[in-house]
Amino acid sequence: MGRKTKVSVQAFGYASKTDWMMDKVDIIIVGGGPVGLYLAGRLLQNGFSCKVFEQRENIDIHSKSLGIHPVSLDLFDRAGITQPFLDNGLKIECGLAFIDEEPVGEVSFQSCPPPHSYILAIPQWKTEELLEDWVKALDSEALTRGAHVEKLENSEHQTSVTYSTKEGNHQVSSDFVVGCDGKSSFVRNSCNISFKGSSYPDTYIMGDFDDNTAFGKDAAVFLHKDGLVESFPLPNGQRRWVVKTDNFIKEPGESLLTEQIFRRTHHHLGECENYMLSSFGVQHLLAETFHKNRVVLAGDAAHVVSPIGGQGMNLGWIDAEECLNTMIRIRQNPANKELYLKNYTTNQRKVAGQVAKRAEMNMRLGRKESANFWMRSGLKIVLKSPLKHLLARIFTMRGLGRWPI
Numbered sequence: 001m002g003r004k005t006k007v008s009v010q011a012f013g014y015a016s017k018t019d020w021m022m023d024k025v026d027i028i029i030v031g032g033g034p035v036g037l038y039l040a041g042r043l044l045q046n047g048f049s050c051k052v053f054e055q056r057e058n059i060d061i062h063s064k065s066l067g068i069h070p071v072s073l074d075l076f077d078r079a080g081i082t083q084p085f086l087d088n089g090l091k092i093e094c095g096l097a098f099i100d101e102e103p104v105g106e107v108s109f110q111s112c113p114p115p116h117s118y119i120l121a122i123p124q125w126k127t128e129e130l131l132e133d134w135v136k137a138l139d140s141e142a143l144t145r146g147a148h149v150e151k152l153e154n155s156e157h158q159t160s161v162t163y164s165t166k167e168g169n170h171q172v173s174s175d176f177v178v179g180c181d182g183k184s185s186f187v188r189n190s191c192n193i194s195f196k197g198s199s200y201p202d203t204y205i206m207g208d209f210d211d212n213t214a215f216g217k218d219a220a221v222f223l224h225k226d227g228l229v230e231s232f233p234l235p236n237g238q239r240r241w242v243v244k245t246d247n248f249i250k251e252p253g254e255s256l257l258t259e260q261i262f263r264r265t266h267h268h269l270g271e272c273e274n275y276m277l278s279s280f281g282v283q284h285l286l287a288e289t290f291h292k293n294r295v296v297l298a299g300d301a302a303h304v305v306s307p308i309g310g311q312g313m314n315l316g317w318i319d320a321e322e323c324l325n326t327m328i329r330i331r332q333n334p335a336n337k338e339l340y341l342k343n344y345t346t347n348q349r350k351v352a353g354q355v356a357k358r359a360e361m362n363m364r365l366g367r368k369e370s371a372n373f374w375m376r377s378g379l380k381i382v383l384k385s386p387l388k389h390l391l392a393r394i395f396t397m398r399g400l401g402r403w404p405i
Ligand SMILES: Cc1cc2nc3c(=O)[nH]c(=O)nc-3n(C[C@H](O)[C@H](O)[C@H](O)COP(=O)(O)OP(=O)(O)OC[C@H]3O[C@@H](n4cnc5c(N)ncnc54)[C@H](O)[C@@H]3O)c2cc1C
Pocket: 030, 031, 032, 033, 034, 035, 036, 053, 054, 055, 056, 063, 064, 065, 066, 067, 124, 147, 148, 149, 150, 180, 181, 182, 183, 185, 186, 280, 298, 299, 300, 301, 307, 309, 310, 311, 312, 313, 314, 315, 316
């Protein structure tokens, strides 16, 4: 690794095209979502040459993740990129808990280890935009958009991918390929790595509205006999509402969401402008291995956890940092490649399992059957005891695997 030889990139099927010249890269990343972009930046910072191939021409502005957890902000500190995220985000320092409409306590994140004793609310598209700017500043040619990877060669000694763009097909080789290409990962499928798990019965609708609550920068969680309602502040004076439903509703209407919010919380959204509406079901999936020969998986390509608890993207960044550490170890001691890759799989599968359990706990708490007397009484006791500090650490992704509590 570390070679910077010039090799030609082959153009297939477009005889009139002149062959392009491109640096041979140490690492190819398939997928320029939040995980692929973060990994690219970290690899470039550490002296690896790398290319990211992303099939989308532009960032998807559909709002998915809204939260960056302290454990990720610690990683961002290491990378020296935290400030732009703070400039564009909003610090959630406290979560309020309600049973039906009755306030029963709060979980403050300020008891969590400094400096980031909060969850940073920032829409996923903005996160991707900031990461992309960073990667481009490190290497203006590292990211190719509109590049769909459709073939992968993975031998003991080398990897290569073939991707198509508007200009034609191209092939690039590298020492390693990292699949950061999401839940339906082409890379994972090409390596015949099985992706096992199951769907949960839980379904939700969500929407972003102007914020007309008095919650300010606090999040609020309502446990209700009809099911959970969650409410999170967003930057720019908006707030996200997530409502548990009995069935999957493919195209939820605004009125359905606002009616359910009113019924379960007595909060009236009135004339508040709506910016996004969507619905989602919940799955838990885990790849049987996170590496094969010279291919490594990270992010949703390796695991899918419930969005309730908001940890999937953050978990992907932990993978990416461990992937970087693995590549550094291999560069220092190539003979131990297989051992380091095995350790990556073992450690990250364990962390993914822990995150999935926590997400499942959050989900169970929001089910109708959890709104019983015992659960309510238990929650009230926990929120009045020092155990609430443990809850704060669990919600902020502390104490995962070898990562700090
Ligand atoms: C409703 C919802 C809310 C969520 N909220 C949160 C939250 O609050 N906090 C949190 O941490 N997580 C949250 N998540 C999860 C989070 O969105 C994902 O975990 C995260 O997007 C995973 O990032 P990724 O980079 O691994 O994959 P992706 O974001 O899926 O990116 C993969 C990229 O690979 C590209 N790609 C795929 N195939 C190819 C190919 N063959 N060639 C080239 N490019 C390819 C895709 O175009 C895509 O851009 C939420 C998810 C949902 C659905």
